Amino acid sequence: MIKSLFYSIAFHTLMIVLTILSLPFMLREPINLPPIVSVELIQISDKTNIPYAPKARKIIEETKKKEEKRVVSEQAPPAAKAKEKPDRIPLPNDKKEEKKIVKKKQNPEEIKPQIRQSSEFEKKELINTNEIAALIDKAKEVQATEQNKNNRITQSNKKNSFATGLTLSQEDALRAQIFGCWSVPLGLPYDQNLLVRIKLQLKKDGTILKSEILDHERMNRPGQKFYKVLAESALRAVRLCQPLKVPPTGYDKWKDLQLNFNPTEMLKG
Amino acid sequence: MKRIVFILFIYLFASNWSYALIQVDITRGNLDPLPIAVSPLHVDIKSENFKELKVKNLGDQISKIIENNFKNTGLFNPLKKEAFVQKPDIAHLKPRFEDWRLIKAQALVTGKLLIKDEKLKVEFRLWDLTAAKEMTALAFTTTPSNWRRVAHIISDKIYERLTGEEGYFDTRIIYVAESGPKNQRVKKLAIMDQDGFNTKYLTLGNELVLTPRFNPTNQMVTYMSYFRNLPRVYLLDIETGTQEIVGNFPGMTFAPRFSPDGKKIIMSFAKDGNSDIYTMDLETRIVERITEHSSIDTSPSFSPDGKFIAFNSDRSGLQQIYVMRSDGSNVKRITFGKGIYGTPVWSPRGDLIAFTKMHKGRFYIGVMRVDGKGERLLTENYYQEAPSWSPNGRVLVFYRETKAGDKGRGFSAKLWSIDITGYNERKLATKTDASDPSWSSLLSK
Numbered sequence: 001m002i003k004s005l006f007y008s009i010a011f012h013t014l015m016i017v018l019t020i021l022s023l024p025f026m027l028r029e030p031i032n033l034p035p036i037v038s039v040e041l042i043q044i045s046d047k048t049n050i051p052y053a054p055k056a057r058k059i060i061e062e063t064k065k066k067e068e069k070r071v072v073s074e075q076a077p078p079a080a081k082a083k084e085k086p087d088r089i090p091l092p093n094d095k096k097e098e099k100k101i102v103k104k105k106q107n108p109e110e111i112k113p114q115i116r117q118s119s120e121f122e123k124k125e126l127i128n129t130n131e132i133a134a135l136i137d138k139a140k141e142v143q144a145t146e147q148n149k150n151n152r153i154t155q156s157n158k159k160n161s162f163a164t165g166l167t168l169s170q171e172d173a174l175r176a177q178i179f180g181c182w183s184v185p186l187g188l189p190y191d192q193n194l195l196v197r198i199k200l201q202l203k204k205d206g207t208i209l210k211s212e213i214l215d216h217e218r219m220n221r222p223g224q225k226f227y228k229v230l231a232e233s234a235l236r237a238v239r240l241c242q243p244l245k246v247p248p249t250g251y252d253k254w255k256d257l258q259l260n261f262n263p264t265e266m267l268k269g
Numbered sequence: 270m271k272r273i274v275f276i277l278f279i280y281l282f283a284s285n286w287s288y289a290l291i292q293v294d295i296t297r298g299n300l301d302p303l304p305i306a307v308s309p310l311h312v313d314i315k316s317e318n319f320k321e322l323k324v325k326n327l328g329d330q331i332s333k334i335i336e337n338n339f340k341n342t343g344l345f346n347p348l349k350k351e352a353f354v355q356k357p358d359i360a361h362l363k364p365r366f367e368d369w370r371l372i373k374a375q376a377l378v379t380g381k382l383l384i385k386d387e388k389l390k391v392e393f394r395l396w397d398l399t400a401a402k403e404m405t406a407l408a409f410t411t412t413p414s415n416w417r418r419v420a421h422i423i424s425d426k427i428y429e430r431l432t433g434e435e436g437y438f439d440t441r442i443i444y445v446a447e448s449g450p451k452n453q454r455v456k457k458l459a460i461m462d463q464d465g466f467n468t469k470y471l472t473l474g475n476e477l478v479l480t481p482r483f484n485p486t487n488q489m490v491t492y493m494s495y496f497r498n499l500p501r502v503y504l505l506d507i508e509t510g511t512q513e514i515v516g517n518f519p520g521m522t523f524a525p526r527f528s529p530d531g532k533k534i535i536m537s538f539a540k541d542g543n544s545d546i547y548t549m550d551l552e553t554r555i556v557e558r559i560t561e562h563s564s565i566d567t568s569p570s571f572s573p574d575g576k577f578i579a580f581n582s583d584r585s586g587l588q589q590i591y592v593m594r595s596d597g598s599n600v601k602r603i604t605f606g607k608g609i610y611g612t613p614v615w616s617p618r619g620d621l622i623a624f625t626k627m628h629k630g631r632f633y634i635g636v637m638r639v640d641g642k643g644e645r646l647l648t649e650n651y652y653q654e655a656p657s658w659s660p661n662g663r664v665l666v667f668y669r670e671t672k673a674g675d676k677g678r679g680f681s682a683k684l685w686s687i688d689i690t691g692y693n694e695r696k697l698a699t700k701t702d703a704s705d706p707s708w709s710s711l712l713s714k
Contacts, residue, residue, distance in 0.1 A: 166291060174293055182298030183375070186344060187434025187663065229433035232397065232404075236375060237298065239399040258292045266297050 166247065166254060173245045178259065182237035185229050190267040192226065196234045200257045206243030211235060214258075234261040302346035303431065305339060306374040307332045309350070310391065311357040313383035319413040324384050327416060328357060331391070334420035335378065335427070337464060338438045341686075342428070342664075343693030348374055366401040374398055378427060389413040393423050395430055405430045417466060422713050437659040438463060441709045442666060443481045443490055444684060446470065447702040451673050451680045458492060460507065463659075463708070465698035471505060480655075483709045484527045490707075491515065491525045491534055502536060504551075515549060518556075524568050529575045535559075537567040537580075546580055546597075559597040570622075571595070572615045572639070579603075579613035579622055579639075590624055592639065603641025612655055615639075617710070618662035621689065625654040625667075634667050636689055647691040660710040664688055666697065668704040 166174070188194055201210040213219070213235065219228040238244075238259065246254055310328030318324050339345035354368040357379070369377050380393030392408040407426055409419050418439060425436030446459035446468075458471040458478045472478055472494075479500070481492035490505045496514075502525045505512040515525070518538045525536040533548045546559040546569045560566045564584035571578055579592050585602060588609045593600040604610040608628030615622055619639070626633040626646065632653045635646040653669040666686045673680035682704045684697040697703075 166293075171293055175295060178293075178295050179297050180299055182295065183301065183303045184298035185431065185433045186300070187432040187661065189433075226433040229431070232400070233298075234295075236397065236399045237295075240375070254291050256290055258290055259295055260292055261295045263296065263298060 170245075170247050177241050177245045178237055181241040182261070183233060184263045184266060185226075185233050186267065188226050188230055188263065188267055190264050194227075194230060194262055194264050194267075196227070196231045196261040198231075198234055198238060198259045198261065200238065200244075200259065202244065202246060202255055202257060204251050204255075206246040208238065208242050208244075211238060230261070230263070234259070237261075302344055303376065304346045304348055304374050305376045305378070305431075306348045306353060306369060306372070307336045307339070307378045308353060308355070308380075309357045310379075310393070311381040313381060316382070316384045319384050319387060319389075322384075322413055322416070324382075327384075328380075328382055331380075331382070331416060331420040331423070332378070334417060334464070335424045338421065338424040339428075341464070341693075341695060343688060344432065348372060364396055364398075366396070366398050369396075369398050376404075376427075376431060378423075380423075384413050387413065389416060389419065391416075391419050391423070393426075395427050417462065418712070421462070421464075425711065425713070434663065435661040435711065437661050437664065437708075437711070439711055439713045440660060441487075441712065442657075442684070442697070442706050443471075443483060443709070444668075444699070444703045444706040445478055445481065446699070447682055447704060448474075458490075458505070459699075459701075459703070461699070468700050471507070471510075480524050480705050482526045482707045485529060485531045485710055487709050487712060489527075489531070491527060493522065493525065502534065504534075515551070518547075526570055528571050529573050535569045535571060535578065537569060546578070559595075560593070560600075561597070566591075568612050570614050573617055573619045577615075577639075579615055581611045581613060590622070590641070592641075603637070603639075604644075605641070606644060614656055614658060616658050616662040617660055621662070623656040623658065623665055625656065634665060634687065636665075645691065647687050647689070648685075648694060653685070655705050657706050657708045659686075659708050662689070666706045666708055668706060670704075 197214040199212045199214055200208055203209050213231050215227075216231070218224050219231055221227075244257075309332045312324060312328045316324045336347040339347050352372045354372060355364055364377055364379060375398055377396040377398055378393060379396065380391065382389065382391045384390075388410055389412065390408065390410045392406070394406040395404045396402070397404050405426060407423075409422060411419060421439040424438040428434075428436035428438070440463045441460055442463055443458065443460045446457045447454050448457075449455045455474040456478050457474040458481055459468055460471060461468040471490075477495040479493040481490050483490055488506055488508055490507060492503055492505065493500050494503050495501075500522050502515040502518070502522050503512050504515050515534060522536055522538040523544070525534050527534060528548070532552065533550055535546065535548045537544045537546050543563060544565045544567055545561060546566050547556050548559060549556045559569070559578065560580070560582075562582065562584055564582050565588075566580055566582045566584075569578050569580040576595055577592055578595055579590060581588050581590050583589075584591075588611055589602055590604040590610045590613045591600055591602050603622075604624070606626070606628075608626050610624050610626050612625045613622050614624070616636075621636045622639055623634065623636050626635055631649055632651070633646040634648050634653055634656050635644055637644040647665070650669050651672050653667055656665045656667040658665060664686050666684055668682055669685050670682045671680060682702040684699055684703045684706050685694060686697060687694045697706075
């Protein structure tokens with residue numbers, strides 16, 4: 001009896017000890033696993049986004065060359081894009097290889113199966129996210145062309161119609177024409193705000209119907225004598241240049257035109 | 270889902286595109302000289318001759334002076350009178366803008382003059398031919414002998430109206446007129462209009478004179494002259510011709526210059542064999558020491574606000590340019606380029622310092638920002654130095670010497686001017702050889 005009682009106590013104690021000892025192990029595993037998985041997920045998504053962007057951009061450029069106008073792609077939107085997507089299928093495959101290499105570099109071998117699962121799971125979604133990424137890239141492209149326009153790196157003949165309604169080459173031609181007509185007053189104080197905005201209303205042949213200096217009240221302010229000189233020189237340039245070199249079509253787009261004259265950089269030398 | 274996103278994007282861009290006002294940025298223009306037509310001033314038939322002045326030609330002569338001033342700036346292209354489409358007798362009325370535009374003129378100057386009761390009355394108008402409107406119109410009355418100054422004042426007004434900065438035509442240049450062989454030069458103090466006319470000699474040439482500098486009020490000049498083989502600083506009143514010695518300093522004195530308010534003179538002189546910079550109050554004659562260093566500190570020049578002084582010093586080994594506060598504190602070296610730097614002169618605008626640089630046996634005139642950055646060498650030659658600013662800070666005048674051959678033959682010293690852009694280098698017409706020029710501020714200010 002005492003023996004059996006002793007065995008019972010011993011076994012129960014053993015069970016309790018084992019339970020106590022085993023519980024931390026039970027806890028450790030779920031704590032360890034999720035972070036590893038989540039970290040990997042983040043890394044994969046990072047890697048996938050970077051290589052997709054330039055390639056997607058290339059495809060967009062290619063499709064753009066095929067398309068005559070953007071308006072066409074607007075009117076036949078998602079279906080047309082969906083048809084193009086088979087062309088892009090090889091791209092994710094390429095990237096899969098890249099992904100694996102990355103994983104090997106950064107993580108121990110034990111976690112491979114989990115990563116594979118997650119990456120395979122992602123693969124299905126990637127097709128969708130890539131499309132969105134491609135669209136985002138397209139948006140970035142538009143921004144980039146706008147920036148290019150601002151930076152005057154304007155040698156391409158790509159359409160810039162989203163921003164201005166003039167192609168970059170048309171805009172360049174207009175700008176070059178006005179450069180030639182504008183005799184910049186060299187004595188202006190370049191540490192002051194030298195932006196003169198002139199709003200024009202044009203006729204179809206590029207001659208000026210109406211011109212207006214947008215900040216004309218500044219011309220009569222004390223201490224802004226230089227601004228009057230600058231604004232007059234800009235207005236003189238526009239009048240000398242007319243008829244302005246405007247596109248033969250799309251009159252509604254450019255009949256109202258704003259020219260922003262700012263010689264600051266030129267005067268700083 | 271993807272369709273919605275796509276349509277949303279298209280909608281957003283399409284809406285921007287269809288309503289945006291086209292804007293084009295123009296950040297550059299041309300630097301071609303502005304075509305300007307200066308019509309001879311119409312002479313009123315009621316005009317009377319004045320002494321030796323032939324009133325008949327006066328309108329033509331004034332227009333020629335204006336044209337010459339504009340041509341020398343490099344910023345204007347005065348058109349030939351043969352191409353003019355309207356005669357002066359009607360041009361003082363409203364011009365026929367379209368006719369003037371035919372000869373590619375962008376601005377037109379017209380005017381008339383009348384001499385009556387020993388008074389010269391000149392009116393002028395500046396027309397914007399592209400806008401077909403009057404830009405400015407002014408009238409002056411003065412004694413007829415002042416007719417050249419009137420032409421310069423008109424030039425200044427037109428220049429200011431078209432460029433946005435003050436002109437520099439109604440100004441004078443003081444310089445050292447030189448004559449004789451190189452080893453026996455006779456040096457006289459001379460003054461002339463900026464276009465080389467009306468030269469007057471202020472000293473007789475029996476004493477050696479150096480470094481004349483204008484007072485900001487133009488009536489006084491400070492210069493150095495050797496008296497009993499010792500250089501002394503003098504003050505000369507141009508209007509009255511009186512001169513006086515500014516203190517009796519020990520040892521050598523160098524390069525005196527006025528402070529912007531004209532109340533002090535800044536200079537360097539050697540005491541116990543070491544040159545430092547000093548100022549002297551012209552009223553109280555109190556001398557204040559500004560630098561105290563074992564090196565040679567010379568050529569001080571005030572900033573236009575009077576808060577800083579630029580000078581050259583060899584404290585780093587080679588002669589370089591330094592800037593300090595006007596009390597002598599916070600000394601900073603601003604030139605670090607190869608070669609020797611000297612004669613710093615602060616621009617009247619306050620944004621640049623002009624200097625002379627010597628490198629590998631060649632002399633350069635250059636400008637840099639007041640922190641020493643953005644150094645631009647404008648001209649290079651065998652020997653040239655002493656830049657002086659035009660009152661609007663656009664042009665520098667300096668002197669250039671040619672290499673002398675055997676027995677001093679072939680040697681000459683002439684005044685030259687150059688634009689701060691490095692263009693439009695011109696030799697100034699002086700009756701004799703000339704050195705050490707100093708440009709006055711506007712006389713009519």
